Amino acid sequence: MSITFKEVEHIYSENTPFSYHALKGVNLDIKQGSMTALIGHTGSGKSTLIQHINALLLPTAGEIHIDDFLISVTDKPETLKPLRKKAGLVFQFPEYQLFEETIQKDIIFGPKNFGATEEEALAVAKKVLKLVGLDESYLERSPFDLSGGQKRRIAIAGILAMDPDILILDEPTAGLDPQGAKEMLNLFKKINEQGKTVILVSHDMNQVLEYCDDVVVMNKGRVERHVSVDELFRETEYLTSLSIDLPIITSFILELNKNGFDIDPSIKDINELIQVIGGQIHE
């Protein structure tokens, strides 16, 4: 499943006084099977961009190719329903979108909508529940009796139940504790290693550095960079100009480098960093 954007524009409420130019000339080629981070300030166009991948939004100019699907200005969203199964989008705080009285009903809603029988959908529900780290006893419970972190897992299970080839996640770990966030990211990494393309919108650069291969930087509706994570974190001047929160490890290295050390800022592993600092003190 390759994802290609060609000269994509999106203007909200075009030709009205409220018109807002959210995407400007976006060209992008996301590799199949990659785990790509999408970063940028609030309002930079990240959410608008990802909603084009499953055709929740249509471009106001340009086109998007998702494998054999072509999404363009003139398409009707109804003809794009099969695309929605291929590209699963998990919004921010997806737990607010749970609506059924039991977890089972909530998870099987999607597969049934795409033609699965009750039994098939139930088998899938059991499988995905296990994937997100919950056992079958949860099936009969109400999603509203769970903690925030558990609700988030259920909502994500609902998307996984559609077995999408592309998984798009908008800030999936916001509000989770460090352990919950780690488990969630390990799950996405596992799904990615099974060959699925994962796109992760995140403000947490620690996660980007640790889990992603590539990174797309959005700024004022444009794609400013599309590089490997290592490359991005070596571009220290550019990173500082973005005024994002650097990963703790990167900002620590930059502070040391300001004061006489000479350490590669793209180091991700704390043990490697300790070795390098030790080496430079001993030299």
Next chain:
Amino acid sequence: MEKIIEIKDLSFEYKEDVKTIDNISFSIEKGTYTTILGHNGSGKSTIAKLLMGLLEKKSGHIIVGGIELTEETLSEVRSQIGIVFQNPDNQFIGATVRDDIAFGLENTCVEPSLMDGIIEEYAKKVNMYEFLDHEPTKLSGGQKQRVAIAGILAMSPSIIILDEATSMLDPKGKKEINSLVHQLNKDKDITILSITHDIEEAALSDYVVLLSDGHIIDTGKPEDVLMKQKEIESLALDVPFAYKISKGLQAQGIKVNNYIDREKLVKELCQLHSKK
């Protein structure tokens, strides 16, 4: 130092015989910045709600500013505390920023002629003066939380509780709120009680209460509590980054002190580097 919050043998149950808070005691000194640290579901937010009298304790004592919280003293205790919740969208009441800040004041018999002046003063304090007549829907998450704080400040509380108040904000919003809160703590001597699972925030506070499954695991200065690696990791938390680096370097035979504050560690490492 004067104790502003005292909690003694406090217990609370949502369901019978399942103790969410199990016989905890701790106290907080006036003017300090305290963090309550624990994983999701550890009981952190329940403590905040108990302090505000939003939940009724099963047993024990809560004393705020020398007054024991009871049904009779509820409003007296509440008037000392302001709370900022996690979701900025759930705490807006007014149709404009001005109305929102006014809401609390209207309930406290403030002379109407004085109200505008008070509202403007606190809007300025949180840098939201120019937004006074804006609609809340057009504000960013960080701006909404600042309005919530202005509304609280207008009630002149001596304590502000932050219940994961920045966890839904982007990095810019987080910075805005963190610097505002630290400034209030310094300038106005407001006691801050921050409920969080961010160990790096806890490392910069005056005092830490470490909570797990409704029990207090440890309390004390961050440099005492957060360096207990086994204890911290057993709670599914991570020790501060600076401490991991200090320990790793010591294992390599480098004589460096243990730190939880990254700035201090950088300083010492750079001194070692320049001496070589």
